[in-house]
Amino acid sequence: MTSVAVELGRPRRSVLARTWAFVRRHVLTVYSLLFFAYLLLPIAVVVAFSFNHPKGRFNYTWQGFTFSNWTHWNAIPGIQSALELSLEIALIASLLATALGTLIALALVRYGFRGRGTTNLIVFLPLSTPEIVLGASLLTLFLNLSTPLGFSTILIAHVMFCISFAVVTVKARLIGFDRHLEEAAMDLGANEWTTFVRVTLPLIAPAILAALLLCFAISIDDFVVTYFNAGSEVTFPIFVWGAARNATPPQINVIGTAIFAIAATMMLLNVFLQNRRAKRA
Amino acid sequence: MGLGFLHRHRGSTPYLLLAPGMLWLAVFFLVPLGFLFYQSLQSGSIDFGYAFTWAWGNYWDSIKGYRGQFERSFEYAGLATLIALVVSYPVAYWIAFRGGRWKNLLLLFIVAPFFVTYLIRTLAWETILADHGLVVRLLTDIHILAPGGRLLATGTAVVAGITYNFLPFMALPLYVSLEQIDPTLIEAAEDLYASKWRAFLRVTLPLSMPGVVAGTLLTFIPAAGDFINAQLLGSPTNHMIGNVINSKFNELIDYPAAAAMSFILMAIILAMVLVYARAVGTEKLTG
Amino acid sequence: MTDQITRRTFLRRAAASGSILTVPGLLAACGGTSTSSGGSTSSHKLAKTLHFSNWTLYIDKSGNKHPSLDQFQQKYGVHVDYREDINDNASFFSKIQPDLARGQSTGRDIIVMTDNSRYPSLLVQKGWVEKLDKSAIPNIKNLIPQQRHPSWDPHRDYSLPWQSGFTGIGWNEKLTDPVTTMGDLLGNPKLKGKVGLLTEFSDTIALVMAYNGDDPSNITDATFNKAISTIEKAVHSGQIRQFYGNDYSGALANGDLVATMAWSGDIIQLQADNPHLKWNLPDTGGDIWTDNMLIPKGGDAYTASVYMNWVYTPRIAAEIEDYVNYVCPVLGAKAALLKQDPQIAKNPLIFPTQEMLNNVHTIDPKALNNEKYQTTWQNLISA
Numbered sequence: 001m002t003s004v005a006v007e008l009g010r011p012r013r014s015v016l017a018r019t020w021a022f023v024r025r026h027v028l029t030v031y032s033l034l035f036f037a038y039l040l041l042p043i044a045v046v047v048a049f050s051f052n053h054p055k056g057r058f059n060y061t062w063q064g065f066t067f068s069n070w071t072h073w074n075a076i077p078g079i080q081s082a083l084e085l086s087l088e089i090a091l092i093a094s095l096l097a098t099a100l101g102t103l104i105a106l107a108l109v110r111y112g113f114r115g116r117g118t119t120n121l122i123v124f125l126p127l128s129t130p131e132i133v134l135g136a137s138l139l140t141l142f143l144n145l146s147t148p149l150g151f152s153t154i155l156i157a158h159v160m161f162c163i164s165f166a167v168v169t170v171k172a173r174l175i176g177f178d179r180h181l182e183e184a185a186m187d188l189g190a191n192e193w194t195t196f197v198r199v200t201l202p203l204i205a206p207a208i209l210a211a212l213l214l215c216f217a218i219s220i221d222d223f224v225v226t227y228f229n230a231g232s233e234v235t236f237p238i239f240v241w242g243a244a245r246n247a248t249p250p251q252i253n254v255i256g257t258a259i260f261a262i263a264a265t266m267m268l269l270n271v272f273l274q275n276r277r278a279k280r281a
Numbered sequence: 282m283g284l285g286f287l288h289r290h291r292g293s294t295p296y297l298l299l300a301p302g303m304l305w306l307a308v309f310f311l312v313p314l315g316f317l318f319y320q321s322l323q324s325g326s327i328d329f330g331y332a333f334t335w336a337w338g339n340y341w342d343s344i345k346g347y348r349g350q351f352e353r354s355f356e357y358a359g360l361a362t363l364i365a366l367v368v369s370y371p372v373a374y375w376i377a378f379r380g381g382r383w384k385n386l387l388l389l390f391i392v393a394p395f396f397v398t399y400l401i402r403t404l405a406w407e408t409i410l411a412d413h414g415l416v417v418r419l420l421t422d423i424h425i426l427a428p429g430g431r432l433l434a435t436g437t438a439v440v441a442g443i444t445y446n447f448l449p450f451m452a453l454p455l456y457v458s459l460e461q462i463d464p465t466l467i468e469a470a471e472d473l474y475a476s477k478w479r480a481f482l483r484v485t486l487p488l489s490m491p492g493v494v495a496g497t498l499l500t501f502i503p504a505a506g507d508f509i510n511a512q513l514l515g516s517p518t519n520h521m522i523g524n525v526i527n528s529k530f531n532e533l534i535d536y537p538a539a540a541a542m543s544f545i546l547m548a549i550i551l552a553m554v555l556v557y558a559r560a561v562g563t564e565k566l567t568g
Numbered sequence: 569m570t571d572q573i574t575r576r577t578f579l580r581r582a583a584a585s586g587s588i589l590t591v592p593g594l595l596a597a598c599g600g601t602s603t604s605s606g607g608s609t610s611s612h613k614l615a616k617t618l619h620f621s622n623w624t625l626y627i628d629k630s631g632n633k634h635p636s637l638d639q640f641q642q643k644y645g646v647h648v649d650y651r652e653d654i655n656d657n658a659s660f661f662s663k664i665q666p667d668l669a670r671g672q673s674t675g676r677d678i679i680v681m682t683d684n685s686r687y688p689s690l691l692v693q694k695g696w697v698e699k700l701d702k703s704a705i706p707n708i709k710n711l712i713p714q715q716r717h718p719s720w721d722p723h724r725d726y727s728l729p730w731q732s733g734f735t736g737i738g739w740n741e742k743l744t745d746p747v748t749t750m751g752d753l754l755g756n757p758k759l760k761g762k763v764g765l766l767t768e769f770s771d772t773i774a775l776v777m778a779y780n781g782d783d784p785s786n787i788t789d790a791t792f793n794k795a796i797s798t799i800e801k802a803v804h805s806g807q808i809r810q811f812y813g814n815d816y817s818g819a820l821a822n823g824d825l826v827a828t829m830a831w832s833g834d835i836i837q838l839q840a841d842n843p844h845l846k847w848n849l850p851d852t853g854g855d856i857w858t859d860n861m862l863i864p865k866g867g868d869a870y871t872a873s874v875y876m877n878w879v880y881t882p883r884i885a886a887e888i889e890d891y892v893n894y895v896c897p898v899l900g901a902k903a904a905l906l907k908q909d910p911q912i913a914k915n916p917l918i919f920p921t922q923e924m925l926n927n928v929h930t931i932d933p934k935a936l937n938n939e940k941y942q943t944t945w946q947n948l949i950s951a
Binding site for chain 2: 028029035040041043045060061100107108111113119122125127128129130133134138139140143156160163164217223224228237240241244248252253256259263264267274
C-alpha cells in the first residue's frame with residue numbers, strides 16, 4: 001500500500017494521528033469486550049453457584065464445591081413438576097402461537113385489505129403493553145367469567161402474548177422474500193396451493209422455526225402474566241419467585257444453567273449453520 | 282406481476298388467514314382490557330363483594346395515593362432506557378461495522394442473558410451486589426461508596442437491574458438499523474471531507490434513528506410496568522407502580538383500585554407510544 | 569445436607585434463652601372442655617390421596633422424604649401430595665379465593681394459615697372451610713390448653729394448630745452487640761441501614777405497640793397511629809433497610825442485615841447457614857402466632873381429620889418437632905422427645921415456659937379486618 005496521499009486535500013497522517021487512530025479503533029473493541037463481560041457476569045454467577053454446597057437455606061455465599069446439586073436436581077419438592085409444567089405449556093403455546101402468527105403474517109404481507117393498518121396495530125399492541133397490564137386484564141376476564149384458573153388459563157395467556165412475536169418474526173422474512181421464485185413456479189404450471197407448499201413454505205421455514213424457538217423461549221421464561229393467571233399451578237418461574245422469598249436451593253441454578261446451556265447450544269448451532277449457508281451462497 | 286398477486290385474491294382469503302389469530306387476540310387481549318376498565322369502575326371488597334358503581338373515584342384515589350410510585354416508575358424506566366441506549370449503542374455499532382464474519386456470534390452474546398430465566402438473573406445480581414460481596418467492597422475501597430454503604434435496597438440497584446434485564450431489547454433494534462446502513466454513504470461523506478466523527482453524526486446517527494426509537498420503546502414500556510427488580514433489589518421506598526398493582530391484585534385483593542391503576546399506567550404509556558408513532562410513522566414502528 | 573444431625577449440633581449452640589418477665593400478655597385461655605361436636609356430613613371413607621399445602625421447611629425431612637408422611641401412608645394407605653406452596657398468607661389466599669368464591673374445590677384438603685392474619689377468621693366467617701370430623705380425631709385431647717379456644721374458632725370446629733411461633737429480634741453477634749430491645753432496633757445509629765422489619769402487619773405492629781407501651785390486643789386509632797409514626801420515623805431516618813417477608817433470613821444470614829425482627833424457629837434453622845445468629849424476645853414483649861390447619865371447602869374432611877389425628881399423636885408430633893423447631897401444640901410431645909433428643913425437648917423456644925408465654929402478645933383480631941389500618945400499613949411498607 002502506497003503511503004502517498006492520493007486524495008487531494010487530505011493531509012498525510014502523522015504518527016500521532018495514526019497512533020490515535022489505532023487507539024480509537026481498539027477502544028471500541030475493548031469497550032465492547034467489557035460490555036460482554038458485564039452481560040455474562042450474572043450468568044457466570046448462576047452457573048458457578050449451581051455447584052455451591054450451602055449448608056443452610058440460601059445460596060448467596062460460596063461454601064464449597066459439589067456435583068450433588070446436578071445429580072439430585074429434582075431433590076427439591078415441587079421443582080420437577082414446575083419444570084414439567086413450564087415445558088409442556090411452552091411446547092403447546094409455541095406451536096399454537098406460531099401457527100396462528102404465521103397465518104397473520106402471510107395475510108399482512110401478501111394481501112392488501114381494508115383494516116390492514118388496524119390489524120398491524122392490534123398485533124403490535126401486546127408488545128407495547130407492560131406485562132403487568134396484560135396479566136391483570138386477563139385475570140379480570142377470567143374472574144368475571146368464573147373460569148377456573150389453572151393450566152388452560154396459563155396456556156391461553158402464553159399463546160396470546162406469543163402471537164405478536166411470531167408475527168413479527170415471520171413477517172420480517174416474508175417481506176424480504178423473493179416473489180420471483182413463486183412466480184416462476186406458477187409459470188411452470190403449479191397451482192397456488194402447490195406453490196405455497198412446495199416453494200413458499202420451505203423458504204420461510206427458517207423463519208417459522210425461529211418464531212417457534214422464540215415463542216418457546218419467551219413462554220418458558222414468562223413470570224408476570226403467568227403469576228397472575230396460574231391460580232394454584234406452579235410453573236418454573238413461579239417456583240423461583242416463591243423460592244426467592246424462602247430458600248434458594250442451588251437446584252434452581254442447576255435448572256437455570258441447563259436451560260441456558262441448551263438454548264445457547266441451539267443458537268450456536270444456528271449461527272454455525274447460517275455461516276455455512278452464507279459461505280456457500 | 283406482484284400487484285396482480287395482490288389484487289387477484291381480494292375477498293375472503295386474507296380474512297380467513299387472519300381470523301383464528303386475530304380472534305384469539307381480540308378475545309384474550311382486547312376484551313380483557315374492556316373488563317379491566319369495567320372492574321376499575323367498581324367498588325367493594327373481598328368481604329362484601331364488588332358492585333359496579335361508576336366509581337371514577339378509584340382513578341383519582343390511585344393518582345393521589347400512589348403518585349410517588351407512578352413518578353418513580355417513569356423515572357427508573359427512563360433512566361434505565363437512557364443508560365441502556367448510551368451503553369449499548371457503541372457495541373451495536375461495533376458489531377454492525379466491525380463484526381464481519383463474527384456478527385451472528387457476537388449477537389448471540391448479547392442475547393445470551395435472555396436464556397437464563399429473568400428471575401434467576403435478577404437473583405444473581407442480589408448475590409453480586411450483596412453488602413459483603415466483591416462489588417460493594419471494591420466501590421467502598423475506591424471511595425465511590427461511603428464506608429458501610431450498600432448497593433442493594435437502593436434505587437441504584439433497581440435501575441441497574443432494569444437496565445441489565447432490558448439491554449438486549451435496546452441493543453438488538455439498534456444493531457438491526459445500524460446494520461442496514463449502506464457503508465458507501467459513510468464513505469461518500471468522508472470523501473466530501475467530513476471527519477469520521479462528523480460522518481457519524483450527520484449520516485450514521487440519523488439513519489439509525491428507527492433503531493433508537495424501536496429500542497427505546499421496547500425498553501421503556503416493559504420497564505415502566507416492572508416490579509421484579511424493585512422487589513428483589515430494592516427496598517419499599519423504591520417500589521414502582523408495578524409493585525402496588527401486584528400487591529393490590531394478589532395480596533390485598535382490591536381489584537377495582539388495582540384495575541384503575543393498571544389502566545392509568547397503560548393509558549400514559551399508550552399516549553407516549555402514539556406520540557412516537559405520529560412522529561415516526563406507524564409503518565416504521567411496526568414494519 | 570442439613571439433616572437432623574447438623575440441626576442438633578447447632579441447637580446445642582442455640583442461645584434461645586434469656587427472655588425477661590413482664591406483665592402477662594395472653595394466649596386465649598378460657599377454661600372448659602371442648603365438646604366434640606358431631607362430625608360433619610363426611611363419609612367415613614379414606615380418600616386415596618390427601619392434598620396438603622404447607623409452608624416451606626415446616627415438616628420433618630430426611631433427605632428427600634418426609635418420614636411422618638411416609639409412616640402415615642404406610643398405616644392408612646393414603647398417599648400425601650405434600651406441596652410447599654404457601655409463601656405468605658395474603659398471596660396464598662388470593663390464589664385460592666377465586667375457587668372458594670365460586671364454590672369450587674381448591675384441590676386441597678388441608679391448608680395452613682396464620683392466625684395473626686385475617687384469613688383464618690375470614691375463611692370461617694364466609695363458610696369457606698369444612699368442619700373437622702372430630703369423631704376421627706380422638707387425639708384432639710392432646711391439644712395444649714392455651715390453644716383450645718381461640719376467639720375466631722371457639723370450639724375448634726374448623727381448625728387445629730400446626731405450629732406456633734414467636735416473633736422477636738434476631739441479630740448477628742459477629743456484627744453487633746446483642747440487640748434485645750425494640751428501641752435499639754429502631755433507633756440505634758450503629759445499626760443504621762442494616763435493620764429489617766416484617767411485612768406481616770401483626771408482627772411489626774404488635775412489637776412496636778408493646779414498645780410504645782400500648783396493648784396490641786386492644787388497638788385504638790390513637791395507639792395505631794402512634795405505632796405507625798414510630799415506624800415511619802425509623803424508615804425515613806434510613807434505619808430500616810427494608811420490610812421483609814420470609815426473605816429476611818437470607819439477608820440476615822449473609823450479613824446484609826445485622827438485626828431484624830425474626831421468627832423463633834427460623835433462627836434455629838438459619839444457624840446452619842450462619843452460626844453467629846442469635847434470637848431473643850424484645851424486653852417489652854414479642855408476639856406469638858399460630859399456624860392452623862384448615863380444610864378448605866370441597867376438601868375431604870374425613871381424610872384430613874384422620875391426618876390431623878395422626879399429627880396429634882405425641883410420637884409423631886415429636887418427630888415433626890425434632891426438625892421444625894417451632895412451638896409445639898401437642899401435649900406429650902415433649903415427653904416423647906426427652907428420650908430421643910433431650911436438647912430439643914428442653915429448648916424453651918419449642919416448649920416455652922410460662923414466663924415466656926407471659927411475655928408475648930397477640931394481635932387484636934378486629935384490627936386485622938380494619939380496612940383503614942390495612943391500607944395504611946400496605947402504603948407504609950410499599951411507599
